[in-house]
Amino acid sequence: MNKTRLLTLLLTPAVALCATTTLFAQQSQPDAPELKIYRETAAKVNDLVHTKLDVRFDYKKHYLYGKEWVTIKPHIYPTDxxxxxxxxxxxxNISIVKAGKLFPLKFKYDSLSLAITLDKKYRSTESYTIYIDYTSKPDELKTKGSAAINDAKGLYFINADGADKNKPTQIWTQGESESSSAWFPTIDKPNQKTTDEIVMTVPAKYVTLSNGRLAAQKLNADGTRTDTWKMELPHSPYLFMMAVGDFKIYKDKWRNKEVSYYLEPKFAPYAKDIFGFTPEVMEFYSQKLGVDYPWNKYAQIVVRDYVSGAMENTSATLHGEQVQATRRELIDGKPESEVDIVHELFHQWFGDYVTTESWSNLTVNESFADFSETLWAEHKHGKDAGDEHSYQAMMQYLNTPGANAKNLVRFHYADKEDVFDVVTYQKGGRILNMLRNYLGEDAFFKGLHIYLTQNAFKNGEAQQLRLALEEASGLDLNWYFNQWYYGAGHPELKIDYKWDEATKTETVYLTQTQAGNNFILPMAVDIYAAGKKERHKVWMRNKADTLTFHVASAPDLVNVDGDKVLLARKTDSKTLDQLVFQYFNAPLYLDRFEAIDAATKQQENKGAQKILLAALKDKYFNLRIKAIRAINLTNADVKAAALPILADIIKNDEKTLVKAAAINALVKLNDAGNLPLFKQSINSQSYAVQAASLNGIASLAPADALKIAKSLEQDNTGTLTEAIVKLYISNGSDAEIPFIAAAFKRAEPQAKFNMLQGYAKVIARATDTKVVEGSVDDLKAMAIRYKPYGAIPYITQLLENIKAQKVSTNQTEQVKYIDDALEVLKKNQ
Structure with a gap:
């Protein structure tokens, strides 16, 4: 399960304060009674062996009519x-199957679980098969989602009546954490494993997908088709999946196994562009782990209205529509889609092949998938890309209120959904990356190989991971796991320096300022002096440690955490001169990032200017963008030096996002001499470059910009759509409101949040009641969908502001409609 995309909403400036405050206000307080409950691993009284389902769908009622044959055996103790x-x-009907015949059994049902009395007492050497005839009613089920998964009804009918002509009709499932039991009876715990067979009868025009192999297809006389899918290796119930709809299938291959991509027909021509690197990732992970991709096929399907980012169903990952893109959209890159794809693929090993035994140990699923994002970025795009991804993930954790109070392995929580958070994902991924650095590549990946092979098709927990890594490395790791897995928080590390010329001694003072216990931190300290770098491996074992180094001459730089892997918030007292040296001599992404950061705040300093001007040509494109956005062009000397570089970037940089950043930098100058450049660049194939160019034209010639925007209405997305919307909000008329509303409706979550305030202003000034009502519906739906992020109070305030404007202009019908929406939000608070 990937929730990274949704978490970025918390960092949006317009809503960050509201979102974070509200989100964590909803969490249980530290002394809440439910946090005192020990969340034990589910007891295994009976074990699932095989699950066979025969299902049909009622599109009108949103029902599933199911028949199930589930084979079970007692785990160890006899049971009846x-x-x-x-x-x-x-x-x-619930019956025991004996010699092909059904014998009814007594049962009690409380709407959540079935208590079945068997026909006799069975021993662990005996298996039995239960038949169940049932109807699933997901839309009538009251459920609670989480920050990672905003709904939990298991089975979803999308546009089932076909009323929305802009949306396909689909059915899909979402099992994590324990929602598969909303569409078939099962022992819905992660420590259960079962093979399965799923028989789906659907309208013959539709495609189906499920786990495992498509074993049979049969056309029926009534215009339906029956597809039989078989998963012949055991996996957990929450990883079961079904999808039904109008999908085009692109067939690819990894070694001798089928790899396939299921997309809406509109995006089918771009299947290879979106997913085509999948076999390369499968090969990389297989080689790295020493365990070949374990399932008989790998499919990826993209669905509408998905309730999270993506889900690693065994052999059949389900993605939200955010991964879909045209070839033109991919010109600017779509790194969030790549992250989703590699994250879910790594789960096929960590999560599906070996599954967490309980939600308390979710780290052995999600921390690994999060770590894999960095691993792939390094391999495919270089170390700078991997380091950047890891740093951004660490900052998500560090900037999330309350996260430092939670253990990674959590035996006490209010609700299992609470474990799907920045501690399990982002912090856990960084903990693995630190461990990899400490043990070294060979030992670390040998340990992962041992863990996977020892627990194949079974369940694992953090202690088994520790033992596997200890076996591989020959080192004791109890201290590491006790500190990072079974403890909370992180070091707040203060770093100071002192050079003594008389004794030729460099002293480094390390202080952990966080409350509570100290962290044991192995780290590298690099000392640059006399044109050479000398590395020292050191340990910080106390709240305050003093390190001394004898150096022939005063160091140009002392670089603590030379590998830049520590999970810590650091306050480093390096001087700007030292950071200038660091930018030009230390090799890593964060070495340069830190120097650019410091230079941004001291731009009157010649050393800072030197850093920023050099960073405009940095080897890593996102650091070029960082420097472009940071550099102060109001300084005449800086401007004179920077403008030729920016001009060259706009003409020659290989990355369109860097070109767009350079154009946006010129926009801020408000120089009419740049108008021809903006008008020339508006013809770029890059949406990002077009967006920047439109911003520039809008700042200098708004009337021209409006005409150009009209010509772009038929082909726009992402930042270009946002630029058009921004222009229409500030300079447009009511005639542009339908475009704004449509753009808001189709926007991805982050873009929606970016548009919110402007969109509210448009609704406030709109006079067409139908347009206003539709827009209010959009805001209401958004508030409810992103409730876990504090969206309801924020959007409620926006609606109150809109209402006040409508009251002042006596638009009573619209006021009444807004009041109704506010009442709905109040009930959903």
Whole structure:
């Protein structure tokens, strides 16, 4: 499960304060009674062996009519009873299957679980098969989602009646964490594993997808088709999946296994462009882990209205529509899609092949998938890209209120959904990356190989991971796991320096300023002096440690955490001169990032200017963008030096996002002499470059910009759409409101949040009641969908502001409609 995309919403300036404050106000307080409950691993009284489902769908009622044959055996102790999770179903028949015949069994049902009395007491050497005839009613089920998964009804009918002509009709499932039992009775716990067979009868015009292989297809006389999917290796119930709809399938291949991509027909021509690197990732992970991709196929499908980022269903990953893109959209790159794809693929090993035994140990699923994002970025795009991704993830954790109070392995929580957070994902990924650095590549990946092979098709927890890494490395790792896995927080590390010329001694003072215990920190300290770098491996074991180094001459730089892997918030007292040296001599992304950061705040300093001007040509494109956005062009000397570089970037840089950043830098100058450049660049194939150019034209010639924007209405997306919307909000008329509303409706979550305030202003000034009502509906739906991020109070305030404007202009019908929406949001608070 990937939630990275949704978490970025918390960092949006317009809503950050509201979102973070509200989100964590909703979390249980430290002394809440539920946090005192020990969340034990689910007891295994009975074990799933095989699950066979035969399902049909009622598109009108949003029902699933199911028949199930589930084979089970007692785990160890004899038992004459069985409990199955079954949420919100109608149960018509439960029988034991004997010699092909059904014998009814007694059962009790409380709408959440089935308590079944078996026909006899079974021993662990005996298996039995239960038949269940049932109806699943997902839309009638009251559920609670989480920050990672904003709904939990298991089975989803999308545009089932076809009323929305702009949306396809689809059915899909979402099992994590325990929602598969909303569409079939099962023991819905991650420590269960079962093979399965899923038989789906659907309208013959539709395509189906499920786990494993497509074993059979049969056309029926009534215009339906029956597809049989078989998963012949055991996996957990939450990883079961189904999808039904009008999808085009692109067939690819990894070694001798089928790799396929299921997309809406509109995006089918771009299947290879979007997903085509998948076999390369499969090969890389297989080689790195020493365990070949373990399933018989790998499919990826993109669906509408998905409730999270993506989900690693065994052999059949389901993605939200954010990964879809045209070839032109991909010109600017779509790194968030690449992250989703590689994250879910790594889960096929960590999560599916070996599955967490309980949600308390979710780290052995999600921390690994998060870590894999850095691993792939390094491999494919270079170390700078991997380091950047890891740093951004660390900052998401560090900037999330309350996260430092939570253990990575969590045996106490209010709700299992609470474990899907920045501690399990972003912090956990960084903990693995530190461990990799400490142990070294060979030992670390040998340990992962041991963990995977010892626990194949079974369940794992953090202690098994520790033992595997200890076996591989020959080192004791209890201290590391006790500190990072079973403890909370992180070091707040203050770093100071002192050079003594008389004794030729460099002293480094390390102080951990966080409350509570100290962290044991192995790290590298690099000393640059007399044109050479000398590396020292040191340990910080106390709250305050003093390190001394004898050096022949005063160091140009002392670089603590030379590998830049520590999970810590650092306050480093390096001088700007030292950071200038660091930018030009230390090799890593964060070495240069830190120098650019410091230079940004001291731009009157010649050393800072030297850093920023050099960074305009940095080897890594995102650092070029950082420097472009930071550099102060109001300084005459800086401007004179920077403008030729920016001109060259706009003409020659290989990255369109860097070109766009350079154009946006020129926009701020408000120089009419740049208008021809902006008008020339508006013809770029890059949406980002077009967006920047439109911003420039709008700042100098708004009337021209409006005409150009009209010509771009038929082909725009992302930042270009946002630029058009911004222009229409500031300079347009009511005639542009339908475009703004349509753009808002189709925007991805982050873009929606970016547009919110401007969109609210448009609704406030709009006079067309139907347009206003539709827009209010959009805001209401957004508030409810992103409730976990504090969206309801923020959007409620926007609606109150819109209402005040409508009251002042006596638009009583619109006021009444807004009041109704506010009442709905109040009930959903």
């Amino acid at each position: 009873s069985l409990r199955l999770d079954a949420k919100g179903m109608d149960i018509k």
